[in-house]
Amino acid sequence: MENFKVVRQDSVDLTTLKIIGFLDAHTAPALEEAIQKLIDDQKVNILVDFKDLSYISSAGLGVFMGFIEEVRSRNGDIKMCSMSPKIYRVFDLLGFPTIYQIFDKQDEAAAMFPRKEPASSDE
Amino acid sequence: MKRLRNISLILPLTLLLGGVLIDLNLLGGLFDNVPLRYLREGFITLALILSLPIIYNQRWASDRNILRGLRSLFFLILGTFLLLLISDLEPFAAESISTGHNALYGSMITYFILTAWALFSTLFVLVILGTIRNLIFIKQKKNTALHFLLLMLVLVFYAILSVIKIGDLTIRFSYRLSSESIGYLLLFIVINLMVLNSFRVSWLSFLNRKQKLTVFWGGLILVPIEWLLYVKYHTSNPAALFSPVLGRFVDLGFLFLSIYISMAFVALIARLPTATLFDRQLKQLASLHTLSRAISSEFDLTKLADTTVDLALQVTEADSSWLTLADGQGGAWHLVAARNLTESEQSAGVPPPVAAWAVAPLQPKLLNQISKSPVHVAMSIWKRDVQSVIAVPLRSGEEAVGCLYVGKKIEYGFEQDDLDMLRAFSDQVVIAIRNARLVEASLVKERLEEELRIAHTAQMKLLPKEMPQLPGVAIEAVCITANEVGGDYYDFFRIDAHRLGLVIGDVSGKGASAAFIMAELKGIMEALAPQHDSPKTLLLAANETLYGNVDRNIFVSLIYGIIDVRDRRFRFCRAGQCPILLAAHDTPEVQVLEPHGMGLGLDSGANFAGAVEEMTVPLRQGDTLLFYTDGAIEARNPRGEEFTEIRLVTLFQRHQQLPPPEIIGHLIAEIDTFVDTAKSHDDLTFLVLKAV
Numbered sequence: 001m002e003n004f005k006v007v008r009q010d011s012v013d014l015t016t017l018k019i020i021g022f023l024d025a026h027t028a029p030a031l032e033e034a035i036q037k038l039i040d041d042q043k044v045n046i047l048v049d050f051k052d053l054s055y056i057s058s059a060g061l062g063v064f065m066g067f068i069e070e071v072r073s074r075n076g077d078i079k080m081c082s083m084s085p086k087i088y089r090v091f092d093l094l095g096f097p098t099i100y101q102i103f104d105k106q107d108e109a110a111a112m113f114p115r116k117e118p119a120s121s122d123e
Numbered sequence: 124m125k126r127l128r129n130i131s132l133i134l135p136l137t138l139l140l141g142g143v144l145i146d147l148n149l150l151g152g153l154f155d156n157v158p159l160r161y162l163r164e165g166f167i168t169l170a171l172i173l174s175l176p177i178i179y180n181q182r183w184a185s186d187r188n189i190l191r192g193l194r195s196l197f198f199l200i201l202g203t204f205l206l207l208l209i210s211d212l213e214p215f216a217a218e219s220i221s222t223g224h225n226a227l228y229g230s231m232i233t234y235f236i237l238t239a240w241a242l243f244s245t246l247f248v249l250v251i252l253g254t255i256r257n258l259i260f261i262k263q264k265k266n267t268a269l270h271f272l273l274l275m276l277v278l279v280f281y282a283i284l285s286v287i288k289i290g291d292l293t294i295r296f297s298y299r300l301s302s303e304s305i306g307y308l309l310l311f312i313v314i315n316l317m318v319l320n321s322f323r324v325s326w327l328s329f330l331n332r333k334q335k336l337t338v339f340w341g342g343l344i345l346v347p348i349e350w351l352l353y354v355k356y357h358t359s360n361p362a363a364l365f366s367p368v369l370g371r372f373v374d375l376g377f378l379f380l381s382i383y384i385s386m387a388f389v390a391l392i393a394r395l396p397t398a399t400l401f402d403r404q405l406k407q408l409a410s411l412h413t414l415s416r417a418i419s420s421e422f423d424l425t426k427l428a429d430t431t432v433d434l435a436l437q438v439t440e441a442d443s444s445w446l447t448l449a450d451g452q453g454g455a456w457h458l459v460a461a462r463n464l465t466e467s468e469q470s471a472g473v474p475p476p477v478a479a480w481a482v483a484p485l486q487p488k489l490l491n492q493i494s495k496s497p498v499h500v501a502m503s504i505w506k507r508d509v510q511s512v513i514a515v516p517l518r519s520g521e522e523a524v525g526c527l528y529v530g531k532k533i534e535y536g537f538e539q540d541d542l543d544m545l546r547a548f549s550d551q552v553v554i555a556i557r558n559a560r561l562v563e564a565s566l567v568k569e570r571l572e573e574e575l576r577i578a579h580t581a582q583m584k585l586l587p588k589e590m591p592q593l594p595g596v597a598i599e600a601v602c603i604t605a606n607e608v609g610g611d612y613y614d615f616f617r618i619d620a621h622r623l624g625l626v627i628g629d630v631s632g633k634g635a636s637a638a639f640i641m642a643e644l645k646g647i648m649e650a651l652a653p654q655h656d657s658p659k660t661l662l663l664a665a666n667e668t669l670y671g672n673v674d675r676n677i678f679v680s681l682i683y684g685i686i687d688v689r690d691r692r693f694r695f696c697r698a699g700q701c702p703i704l705l706a707a708h709d710t711p712e713v714q715v716l717e718p719h720g721m722g723l724g725l726d727s728g729a730n731f732a733g734a735v736e737e738m739t740v741p742l743r744q745g746d747t748l749l750f751y752t753d754g755a756i757e758a759r760n761p762r763g764e765e766f767t768e769i770r771l772v773t774l775f776q777r778h779q780q781l782p783p784p785e786i787i788g789h790l791i792a793e794i795d796t797f798v799d800t801a802k803s804h805d806d807l808t809f810l811v812l813k814a815v
Contacts, residue, residue, distance in 0.1 A: 025632060055757070057805065058610075058631030058680070065725060066676030086765075090753075093698035094680055095721025095734045 043074020248376030478799035628681025708745030
């Protein structure tokens with residue numbers, strides 16, 4: 001069985017989830033858990049970095065669908081970046097680019113999240 | 124503490140000294156009056172009371188060293204008896220009595236000998252009482268401490284009351300009590316308490332058969348001697364001549380000693396012929412057998428844990444018991460079953476220091492005084508009422524997989540036998556737990572396999588059993604399922620004489636849930652196909668139904684198209700599914716037909732309608748369409764490389780001239796060769812449509 005790993009990086013404006021390895025029906029629960037944790041932590045500006053993902057199955061795609069409504073209802077978003085052409089093709093075939101914003105580079109994606117005012121971060 | 128102990132020694136001595144000083148005064152006849160005698164008696168009584176802790180600080184006999192305690196008892200009594208024989212006190216007593224007064228009025232030498240005897244015999248009685256107390260307290264029960272304390276209190280009270288009786292000789296109380304009846308009542312209570320306490324001979328069971336025999340022979344000598352000693356001392360009673368209170372106390376102490384020794388001796392004789400040790404081991408073996416049988420037939424881990432704590436509680440007669448198991452990683456200890464633990468104690472779990480102590484060198488531990496142990500603090504915070512505890516690590520090889528505890532509310536509640544029994548028991552528990560876990564694992568596996576088998580059967584039943592026959596086209600489809608059922612699906616719907624609906628798709632996820640959605644999808648398609656002339660309107664309707672009925676993280680990618688053999692064309696929409704490869708009869712290159720599209724169930728409608736595009740291709744003789752699912756291009760070889768669309772296109776181009784079944788045969792054979800020994804992880808479906 002190939003490995004899958006989620007690495008979380010919190011910054012002021014957003015949280016980046018680096019997903020690494022092989023995302024299928026067996027490993028999808030790990031990603032589900034990670035995103036659920038973010039929502040529980042009130043971190044709804046989520047950027048998923050696909051740079052080191054080697055495979056994604058339909059069950060893996062389903063994870064994002066499972067959370068997008070809730071995240072958006074909390075005024076957050078799930079954005080994606082750095083997909084390999086092969087992975088992007090899977091998303092593209094399914095029509096995901098009309099549902100999600102997908103960027104080539106991480107900083108492009110990060111810039112699309114709203115910045116927090118310094119005053120409001122004091123709360 | 125140390126200072127306190129010093130005071131408890133110095134105070135009685137000082138008080139006694141006070142008494143003796145008054146004696147010297149009286150001997151000189153200086154201040155011979157009644158108040159002074161009361162004062163003297165008061166001093167001595169106080170000294171006696173303050174000396175009582177000697178009884179409680181005795182260390183001569185413990186559960187580890189019963190024989191040593193018995194030996195000291197034996198030699199003390201024997202020595203005292205000989206001393207009493209030699210010193211022949213009767214003349215002195217007679218002298219005192221003949222003068223009608225107590226020891227004070229005898230000669231100087233009488234006074235000193237009687238005083239020495241009084242003090243010696245008091246000390247003797249205190250030490251003996253202490254030793255007997257230790258014996259009584261071995262494997263104590265709930266009321267043991269109370270009964271003994273009661274005996275001591277009544278003894279002292281009765282002794283103090285005796286002042287009234289001896290008033291005839293020396294001291295007269297100003298008020299008259301009906302001393303006789305109260306005295307007899309008290310004596311009755313004292314003797315009853317003595318007998319009650321004398322039933323506490325559990326220490327006998329600590330002795331093995333050989334030791335019991337030794338004690339038997341010792342007792343044969345000791346019991347008559349002790350009674351002789353009692354009678355002889357009773358008649359002369361030097362302590363009574365020194366002080367009535369002391370005299371009565373010592374006298375009763377001797378009586379209690381005689382009663383206790385005699386009853387213990389009788390109990391010993393009663394146990395001897397039954398060969399107690401053997402008997403006990405047999406009993407132990409029997410209960411162990413019951414335990415093993417009870418737990419080895421239990422495969423449910425939760426029930427097994429419950430049974431274990433129940434049985435542990437029963438066999439050790441403990442007040443509480445609990446069982447912890449290590450989690451998989453061997454990190455934390457989980458409390459899995461408990462008896463007589465409060466809810467908060469259960470939710471708090473065994474404190475880590477206690478758990479660490481319990482399993483530390485993998486040896487079972489018996490702790491009879493928690494208050495004097497290193498886990499005292501942690502234990503008192505967690506469960507205050509436990510005073511004795513046995514902890515038996517459940518060991519599997521060189522590591523502890525759990526720990527079984529039993530606790531009692533009193534100190535010295537357990538004995539070595541309890542520990543041995545639990546140790547043997549714990550070995551059985553380990554085996555039972557291992558079995559239960561294996562059974563559980565295989566049940567889970569079996570259940571999963573069963574679920575997969577059902578899902579697989581369901582999936583196969585949902586696929587059409589034979590290919591549709593339609594003039595002008597040849598159709599062939601093959602679905603190969605992976606070990607774990609994917610969600611590939613294809614189907615055909617006859618619309619009218621010249622039109623046929625065709626669907627090929629993939630439900631997200633795997634296993635039974637995918638098969639279930641697939642069944643739902645089949646129903647939706649069957650219902651919608653006859654109603655819609657346009658693939659797009661059909662998919663819009665299908666999307667709406669599906670979106671409202673499945674979980675958000677489930678979706679379906681498919682292609683739906685309508686083959687029209689009259690107009691010789693194929694109209695289709697791609698809802699997220701892999702594109703169609705077209706090998707036209709007049710073009711050397713394979714074309715990829717990929718109109719815009721979106722998976723079903725992803726969007727409620729607006730985006731979907733905008734995203735899905737309809738496409739029409741002509742079906743001229745020799746045109747061949749290849750439909751496939753992602754399992755085909757994502758098939759992996761042992762090096763982890765995917766088959767890819769490019770390989771598929773090349774391969775299709777090479778074989779497109781062949782009839783559909785042969786094309787598919789070649790494709791599958793190629794992929795098989797490519798995958799080689801690697802395990803496939805997704806379904807794989809091919810559908811070939813050829814215009815003839």
